[in-house]
Amino acid sequence: MSERVVENLNRSLKALMAADASVYFIGEDVLDPYGGAFKVSRGLSGSFPERVFSTPISEAGIMGLAGGLALAGQKAIVELMFGDFIFLAFDQIINFASKSVTMYGETLPYHLLVRCPVGGNRGYGATHSQSVQKFFIGIPNLALYELSPLHDNNVWIPKLMNCGQPCVLFENKILYTQPQLGPGPVDDLFQVDFLDAAGLMARACIEPDPAGKVLLLAPGGMFHACLKAARQLFLEQEIEVQIVVPLQLYPFPAESLRELLPQYRAIHVVEESTAGGTWGAEVTATIQKIFAGNFPRPIHLIHSLDSIIPSARHLESEVLVQPDTIVKAVSGRAT
């Protein structure tokens, strides 16, 4: 049985804490045997009891605690139970942690990684299902990443922890139980490669040549929906799709796609967020910027409806982007 994403992530956290005694782990209900609401922290408190803090239900207080550890030269990982609660800690993120990096006139190295489970399709209802990524775009000194089944956390978690500025890692909850993938075939049709030397941009494609194909640019949480849509589009409509999954959401490293992007026939940016102020709008703006406003093709945004996320599964799936939403959008633009 291959490794699941939650196991890959958990393994990377264990390795990081074992290798670096300055790393603290902070969150609600993160002690063993429970190991956090989604089991990502399992085994950490057993191995590093003095560096794992299971906290009261105090999101602002927790974020401040982590900010203080970072200020004191330590490294802190915060696990939020549901990303929906990150708004309680927004002030500490925007006005303290990220500002401290430059607000005092010199660049202060700051080691803070906020882990933020997001996403719906689980029937949890409006306050436990949001994709909150977009609200954190454009905070100076705050980098945003999204968990992806194609990127090895053992490579990336240490990089994020050590990059010297606060980072948020958004984790779509549906990924945890999915298999961890990597370069090579993911099914009978698609194979994965990386587009940049750093390995930030993963791609799933039938064959590498992008010319005349459709691009789905999507963060990790949308990979499986995109893959399902891509298979269907190919098998039923002979539309060949490539999926590019960037680990880093913001600042969006569009430069590394400069050669590739104009070769696609159509580009769709896919995300689970509900409408308005989306990551897709930012990606579009970034691409337009590097092409001085003259990128030759329209960039289409695929996202969920402008709505709260309802609880009943049949209602929820009407609101949130589904594989079928993607199929329709792509084939609608293909004709």
Added chain:
Amino acid sequence: MSERVVENLNRSLKALMAADASVYFIGEDVLDPYGGAFKVSRGLSGSFPERVFSTPISEAGIMGLAGGLALAGQKAIVELMFGDFIFLAFDQIINFASKSVTMYGETLPYHLLVRCPVGGNRGYGATHSQSVQKFFIGIPNLALYELSPLHDNNVWIPKLMNCGQPCVLFENKILYTQPQLGPGPVDDLFQVDFLDAAGLMARACIEPDPAGKVLLLAPGGMFHACLKAARQLFLEQEIEVQIVVPLQLYPFPAESLRELLPQYRAIHVVEESTAGGTWGAEVTATIQKIFAGNFPRPIHLIHSLDSIIPSARHLESEVLVQPDTIVKAVSGRAT
């Protein structure tokens, strides 16, 4: 002496509270004789002592209080002292007030107006100068507006209060002491008219015909910077610029500009926010959407740098959009 913006706004609030006994006003240090940090609430507590709450320094608690009043069928206006503190109340806005409108399966009329002073250029430093508008884009059931010297608050404040969903009114602090303007000439060159029947879209132009001109699309807080730039561009470079000031930032009512927009030679969206996830990106996405991705011209974004906002005025003005920034961007694109 003509009315100043702060007086116009204050007058509109007084009139609203006098006309509607269900309106409450809530904020820090809002009692007379002080009347709020920017004097917008002057006279309210004297006239309506039982409906004005001067509160402890509890932004989350205040927002919840207002949410509760709205839930009970009352109407609540919240004055934040500095918009930078709105992050402390983010949870109450996104997870309670705006969600309550639809999260319970039926549409609940909700009367809540959050007044949020924003902006820099006053040397207040990084935690008292931000333009936080962008962080509130794309919250279902939350409408965003920006104070403008061209829009009469006596018309708009009652509309926002009574629209049935929570609204945030962003108020650039530099506007308060500026004269309240309206349709007609604003100086020897520019005159103001409205582009839509509702009066949401104000325009300042030398002459109405848009053909071949440059558009600066800018919220109220940027009006004076745009006007200054527009004068300079015309007088020094003979570039004719029109300035469109939408009162409503989100959802952005792009439809009402459908005819007009393609006629401009170039379009720049101007805002004070620092880079990333800007309102301009959302405006662009909205325009592209109504033009099915085929809007014929690049839309350029003018915003402040990707930086915290420094305190010393000479440093601050390097970071924040200045009239000169606009002049350079427009003339740089004009050649």
Added chain:
Amino acid sequence: MTISASPPPIAAAATLQADLQLLLLIRHFENLLLDLFDTGKLNGTTHTCLGQEYIPVALTPLLRADDYIFSNHRGHGHYLARFGDPEGLLAEIMGKAGAVCHGVGGSQHIKRGRYLSTGVQGESLPVANGVAVHLKCEGKGGVAVAYIGDGTWGQGAVYEALNMAKLWSLPVVVVVENNHIAQTTSQARNMAGSIAKRAAAFDVDFIHIDGSDLEAIRQTLTPALARVRTQHQPLVIEFETQRLGPHSKGDDTRSTEMLAELKRHDWHARYQAAHPELFQTVEREIQTKLAGLQQEIEKRPPAKWLRKTA
């Protein structure tokens, strides 16, 4: 003020039957939900109030229709004690026609009239203040009741709200269901000081209730609630209680010994022993009713929602 409500006096027969009906309705409703999860007929999340049912039942006759009630994630008992409506709630949780919130809310987000629950801890206390400002202004003696758990005292909003409630003399009642655990975290790991002292920090009235005898609880609380209604003084009521079930589903990390010990305090055995016949009759009725309801609702079409369009 600490008042022990332990020694059980005899309740009036009529009330007793109604009380047992409510108590057992909640108990078996919650059991039914856990069954439905086990058999894969439900998804999403749910938090049952097994062991705590008596708290909203005790409060029911003390509250008025024009009071506001704010519930939390563990809210089925609060709802059922208020409305006696397992049908609307079950349909809601199952996403079926007849759902009280059209299937949009689900287990944690219920609104019906002046009753409202939501899933973010602590958020409701400031909101209750706002409602209470209006209730006080109306002058009819209505109060805003907010249920919170012991763990929710971790949220800063609780303190911001208590301060304002006292400063402005608002008719707010905070009902603390102190089951000494938050998800998997014991109170010893969660809370310094005590709930009593936290109320005292704001000079807010406080009552401590230990025991599950409904009439004893009501006798203690009747004058206290009257004071809230007439003098507009906020009140914190702390119930010593126990959570007998998992936090959500299958996520209990407590030992079986500990659970057995908690179970010894369960009202269920006590009331059963005190009124064996009536108890059995009522329990059977309720179980039959719920089983029928479940089958009937399962067959219903999915809930319909008229989504607001912009």
Added chain:
Amino acid sequence: MTISASPPPIAAAATLQADLQLLLLIRHFENLLLDLFDTGKLNGTTHTCLGQEYIPVALTPLLRADDYIFSNHRGHGHYLARFGDPEGLLAEIMGKAGAVCHGVGGSQHIKRGRYLSTGVQGESLPVANGVAVHLKCEGKGGVAVAYIGDGTWGQGAVYEALNMAKLWSLPVVVVVENNHIAQTTSQARNMAGSIAKRAAAFDVDFIHIDGSDLEAIRQTLTPALARVRTQHQPLVIEFETQRLGPHSKGDDTRSTEMLAELKRHDWHARYQAAHPELFQTVEREIQTKLAGLQQEIEKRPPAKWLRKTA
């Protein structure tokens, strides 16, 4: 524990001179700032600590170089008492070369080594906890000190932080400068209960200081701070104090009578009367020094900032 620190014992001469130098440095620094605003030479915002200078001065010899200090919007006195550096601070506020934070921070956002201030109320208490976790782990007896005003008890973060500080036995000292006013809002409108009771809510140690005699204050606080250092127990110290100046600039809504009454408690007159000659000598020195500094700094070029580029 409430300890009145009022009756002034005689301070050792050497200390006295150093104390007076610091006290008067802060007093005249703040006066200078108000002058500079009046004459249009400064913009932005500033919050002077006139009347409260003695608090950080009293604490200075009790604190160690490896302690962290978190200051707030009213922080000039905290900075000057820590570093005795009017030059770096004045240059910062004027945006001139030599500014301690290159002109980026300004009056409210200063960092130098383990000293840090910021402008959002209450934000620093949870941060102090994080620092204290590390200090405790280091085991060298360092503490994290956070200054807050009385009005800042409106912020929920304060309670979240106190709870954690006590739960985890963190070496945190919260210094409350209780001037009974927040901007224009009197404490009666702001705070139910009391600061003492709020510390008690979390079983956090508490000391109340009334009076401005430095040595008396130090005598009271020395053992209390030792306890924080050795036993890692958080401590709240409440200073009864008075704000003699405006909140910021020209925004005082208090009556002249009230201000006159407050002024009667000012340490300035008391120390002047007690040590007239030394006081006069020191005060002249300080005023001369500050006047020179101002003129010199005004002539400097603007502060330079190497902005981080992405």
